[in-house]
Amino acid sequence: MSLTAYFFSVAAALVTLVVVVDLLRRRRLRERHAIWWLVAGIMALVVSLVPTVLTWAAVLVGVEVPINLVFFVSLAVLFLVCIQHSVELTALESKTRALAERVALLELEVRDDAPPADAADSPRTPE
Amino acid sequence: MPAFNESESVRSVVSEVLEKLPGVTVLVVDDGSSDRTAEEARAGGAIVAVLPFNLGVGGAMRTGFRYAVEHGYENVVQVDADGQHDPAGVPLLLERLTTADVVLGARFAGEGEYRVRGPRQWAMKVLSVALTRMARTTLTDTTSGFRASGPRAVTLFAANYPAEYLGDTIESLVIAIRSGCVIEQVPVAMRPRAGGRPSHNPLKAAAYLGRACMALVFALTRPRVPLEPREVLA
Numbered sequence: 001m002s003l004t005a006y007f008f009s010v011a012a013a014l015v016t017l018v019v020v021v022d023l024l025r026r027r028r029l030r031e032r033h034a035i036w037w038l039v040a041g042i043m044a045l046v047v048s049l050v051p052t053v054l055t056w057a058a059v060l061v062g063v064e065v066p067i068n069l070v071f072f073v074s075l076a077v078l079f080l081v082c083i084q085h086s087v088e089l090t091a092l093e094s095k096t097r098a099l100a101e102r103v104a105l106l107e108l109e110v111r112d113d114a115p116p117a118d119a120a121d122s123p124r125t126p127e
Numbered sequence: 128m129p130a131f132n133e134s135e136s137v138r139s140v141v142s143e144v145l146e147k148l149p150g151v152t153v154l155v156v157d158d159g160s161s162d163r164t165a166e167e168a169r170a171g172g173a174i175v176a177v178l179p180f181n182l183g184v185g186g187a188m189r190t191g192f193r194y195a196v197e198h199g200y201e202n203v204v205q206v207d208a209d210g211q212h213d214p215a216g217v218p219l220l221l222e223r224l225t226t227a228d229v230v231l232g233a234r235f236a237g238e239g240e241y242r243v244r245g246p247r248q249w250a251m252k253v254l255s256v257a258l259t260r261m262a263r264t265t266l267t268d269t270t271s272g273f274r275a276s277g278p279r280a281v282t283l284f285a286a287n288y289p290a291e292y293l294g295d296t297i298e299s300l301v302i303a304i305r306s307g308c309v310i311e312q313v314p315v316a317m318r319p320r321a322g323g324r325p326s327h328n329p330l331k332a333a334a335y336l337g338r339a340c341m342a343l344v345f346a347l348t349r350p351r352v353p354l355e356p357r358e359v360l361a
Binding site: 097103104105108 | 174177193
C-alpha cells in the first residue's frame with residue numbers, strides 16, 4: 001500500500017469519527033443510534049493505522065482476500081443499522097397511533113356537543 | 128362504527144341504527160376522512176371521535192374499544208358505515224354474547240346473497256378453515272366487519288387491538304381465541320352498500336390473499352395475552 005493510500009484511509013476514518021462524536025456532543029444524535037457508527041469508525045481507524053490487523057483478522061475467520069472482510073463487515077454494519085432503524089420506526093409509528101387515538105378521545109370530551117354525562121352511569125351498547 | 132370517507136351513507140346508517148335499536152349509543156370513529164363524514168355522522172345523531180389522520184380500521188376500532196372502557200360500556204358492536212350491515216341483526220349478535228365473548232355476523236352462513244370469487248374467495252376459505260380449527264367452532268366468515276364483543280373481549284381489545292393491515296379482522300380473532308375468548312357466529316344478510324363502491328381488482332385480491340396468510344402466520348407466532356377470568360353468573 002502506498003503512503004498516500006495509507007494517509008487517505010486514516011483521514012477518512014478520522015473524519016467519520018469526528019463527525020459522529022461532534023453530533024453526539026451537540027446532542028444531534030442519541031448515543032443509542034450512534035453506537036454502530038462509532039464501532040464502525042473505530043474499526044476503520046484501527047485497520048487504517050495498522051493494516052496487518054486486517055490480514056490477521058482475515059486469516060482468523062478464514063477469508064482468503066482480506067479486502068473481502070472489509071466489504072463483509074461494512075455490509076453487516078449497514079444491514080444492522082437498517083434493521084435498527086426499522087425497529088425504531090415501528091416504535092415511533094405505534095406511539096403516533098396511540099397519540100392519535102388519545103387525541104381523538106380527548107377532543108371528543110372537550111367538544112360542546114359531547115355525549116350526555118349520564119352515559120358513564122348506565123352501561124349501554126355503543127356501536 | 129369505523130368510517131373513512133363515508134359521508135354519503137354514514138348519516139342514514141346512524142339514523143337507522145338509532146331508530147331500530149332504541150337505547151344504544153352510536154360512536155362513529157372518523158378515520159381521518161377528507162370529506163364531511165364527521166359532520167354527517169353528528170347530524171345523524173352519533174357521537175363522533177375524529178382521528179387526526181388515517182389509521183385503518185384497526186386503529187379506529189381500538190379507539191372505539193377505549194372509549195367503551197373509559198365510559199363504562201360493556202358490549203361493543205361494530206357496524207360498517209356503508210350500510211352493508213342491517214342493524215336489525217344487532218340484537219341477534221347481542222343475544223349470543225351471554226355465552227360467547229365475540230360474536231361474528233357471518234355473511235355466507237345461509238342468509239342473504241353475498242358472494243365473492245377468485246383469490247379473495249380462496250383467502251376467505253383458507254382463513255375460515257384455519258380459524259374454525261383454532262376456535263373449535265364453525266367460522267365461515269372470519270373477515271366480517273359485523274361483530275359484537277362482550278365485556279371480556281372489550282377489555283382485551285381496548286389494550287391489544289392490532290392496528291396493522293387486516294389486524295382488525297384476522298389478528299384480532301386470533302388474539303381473542305388464544306386468550307381464551309369464546310367465539311361464535313350468527314348468519315346475517317348483507318345489503319348492497321348505501322354509498323361508496325366495492326373493490327374488485329384481481330391483483331388486489333391476490334395481494335389480499337398473501338397478506339391475509341402472512342397476518343395469520345404472524346398472529347399465531349405472537350405471544351399470548353392472558354385474559355381475566357370469566358365471571359361466574361349467579
